[in-house]
């Protein structure tokens with residue numbers, strides 16, 4: 457990962473860009489397709505066509521990427537998904553993984 461050089465009050469500094477984290481949905485047999493599409497549109501701001509494509513990828517392949525964010529945002533999105541699913545009594549699982 458490339459470092460950015462900058463100087464502050466006459467001193468040189470290097471900062472690394474923040475690590476990026478992928479938020480993924482996992483498949484299950486109970487959560488409805490409509491609910492997953494709604495989550496992808498409302499929480500991950502995907503247009504309906506992309507939301508349907510990601511939902512079908514999860515349904516067929518077991519896992520699908522919803523978005524890539526800094527750690528705080530990724531964990532906040534994950535929590536929003538888990539809260540929304542619990543409220544609707546669906547077992548939808550959402551995980552966060554550091555990207556390479």
Ligand code: TYC
Nearest residue numbers: 481482483484487489514515
């Ligand atoms: N497999 C679910 C069904 O057939 C749909 C589904 C898709 C569930 C994606 C979870 O992350 C998921 N109703």
